[in-house]
Amino acid sequence: MNLHKTSIVVSTIPDTNQNIAMIKEIKKNNPKATIYVTAKEIEEALELYEAGASYVILPHFLGGEETSLLIERFSGDEDRLVKIKEAHLNDLKKDLKRYGRKKQN
Numbered sequence: 001m002n003l004h005k006t007s008i009v010v011s012t013i014p015d016t017n018q019n020i021a022m023i024k025e026i027k028k029n030n031p032k033a034t035i036y037v038t039a040k041e042i043e044e045a046l047e048l049y050e051a052g053a054s055y056v057i058l059p060h061f062l063g064g065e066e067t068s069l070l071i072e073r074f075s076g077d078e079d080r081l082v083k084i085k086e087a088h089l090n091d092l093k094k095d096l097k098r099y100g101r102k103k104q105n
Contacts, residue, residue, distance in 0.1 A: 003029035010036045012057075016044045020051040027052045 003026055011019055019037040026033050034054045039045040045056040074081040 008034045012038050023051045038040050
């Protein structure tokens with residue numbers, strides 16, 4: 001990876017230590033790079049920001065925000081919600097065919 005020319009890095013690795021090491025290496029080679037990383041907990045997000053992350057993605061919180069927006073957007077408009085549901089079901093079925101079924105334990 002040519003870190004000197006990299007402008008944006010997105011890491012979905014949920015390991016804080018790996019992300020911190022990556023952030024430091026990227027910032028050492030390219031201080032202007034924008035770095036998005038993922039964290040599971042607020043404390044981890046704060047560590048990653050302190051290490052130099054441009055933005056920390058917290059999937060659990062984003063999911064809650066998205067759900068709130070979905071309810072707000074479609075509340076009282078059942079026809080539109082049904083259309084969104086159908087599109088979502090189609091996407092899920094395509095993904096299942098593409099990536100296969102994972103067993104639940």
